[in-house]
Amino acid sequence: MAKGLSLSAEMIAFAGRLGHDFQRPELLIRALTHASAGSPVRPHNQRLEFLGDRVLGLVMAEALFSADRKATEGQLAPRFNALVRKETCADVARTIDLGAVLRLGRSEMISGGRRKEALLGDAMEAVLAAVYLDAGLEAARAVILRHWAQRIDQVDADARDAKTALQEWAQGRGEAPPAYVEIAREGPPHAPVFTIEVRTEGGLSARAEAGSKRAAEQAAAKMLLDQVSAA
Template sequence: MKLSADLVAFSGRLGHSFARPELLLRALTHSSLSSATRPDNQRLEFLGDRILGLVMAEALLLADKGATEGQLAPRFNALVRRETCADVAREIGLGDVLKLGRSEMMSGGRRKEALLADAMEAVIAAVYRDAGFEAARDLVLRLWGTRIGAVEPDARDAKTALQEWAQARGLTPPHYVEIAREGPDHAPVFTIAVRLSTGEEALATAGAKRQAEQAAAKALLDRMGGGEG
C-alpha cells in the first residue's frame, strides 16, 4: 500500500516511516467513514491510550525520583487527558488528515477535541503495532516534549480544582451554562458561564465547549483566590 502525499507529509511530522502504511490509514479513520473493508480507529485508540499511560507514568517517575504517588497522579492526569492529546494533535496537523464521513466533516469534525484526542492515541498504537514499544515511546516523548518537565506540581484541571474549592467551603458544585454559540457549524465558538451557588460567575469563550468550561473555571478560581493553593 502506498500513502498519499498528505499522509507521507504527516508521517514526516510524526518522525516515523510506516512499514505497514495501512496502520496509519486505520488510525486516522473515524467511525463515520468506516465500512466492512475499512475499519475505524477505535480499537487502536483503546490500545494507544494504554501505551500513552505507560510511557507517561515511566517518564514522570524518571523526572522526579522523590515524588509520591499522590504528587504524581495529578501530573499524570494532566499529561494524558483529552485536552493535552488534542493539543498535541493540533501541533502536528492531525486534523488535516483525518478520514471523516461527510456529516462529521461538515459539523467541524477536524476541530473536535474528542476526535483529535482519540486519533492521536490511535496513531500512537499504530506506531507501536508497526515498530514496537520503543518506537511508540520515542514518538510520545518527542511529541509531548517539554510538557513532561513543565507540568505543574499540582496539575489538577481547572474544573476539578474549582469543584474541590467549592466543596471545601460547603457549596454545591459549580454550574456551567452555554451562553452563546457563534460562527459556522464547522467552526463554532462557544461562550460558557460558570456559576457558584453564592452568585459569583465567570465567562470564557473557546472553539470547544470543554475548553471554554476549563477557561471559565480557571477565571473564576483565580478571582476567588483558589488558584493560589
C-alpha cells in the same frame, strides 16, 4: 486491509511531522480512518485507539515516575490524568496538523470533523498504536516523548482539572459547588463557540469562550482560580 499500500504525499508529510517512518503504511492509513469512513475493506481506527490509549498511559507513567522520584502517588495521579486526557491528545494532534489527513465520512466532513476535539484525540491515540505495532515500544516512546516533553516539564505539581480545583476551593470556604451557565452560543453548527460563566455562591464570577462547553467551563474555572489566587 491489504498490505503493500502506499501513503499519499500528505500522509508522508504527516509522518515526517510525527517523527516516524512507517514500514507498514497500512497501519497509519488505518489509524487515520474514522469510523464514519470505514468499511469491510477499509478498517477504521477504533481498535487502534484502544491500544494507543494504553501505550500512551504506560509511557506517561514511566516518564512521570522518573521525572520526580519524590512525588507521591497522590501527586503523580493528577499529573498523569492531565497528560493522557483526550483534550491533551487533541492538542498534540493540532500541533502536527493531524486533522488535515484524517479520513472522514461525508457527514463528519460536513459537520467539521477535522476540528472536533474528540475525533482528533481518538485519532492521535490510534496513531500512537500504529507506531507501536509498526516498530515496537521504543519507537512509540520516542514519538510520545518528542511531542509530550514540554507538557511533561510544565505539568502542574497539582494537575487537577480547573473545575475540580475550583469546586474544592469553594467547598473549603463552606460554599456550594460553583454553577456554570451558558451565556451564548455563536458560529455555525459545525464550529460553535460557547461562552460560559462560572459563578460562586460568594458572588465571584468569570467568563470564557471555547469550541465546546466542557472546554469553556474549564477555561472559565481556570480564570476564576487565577483571580482568587492573585487576590
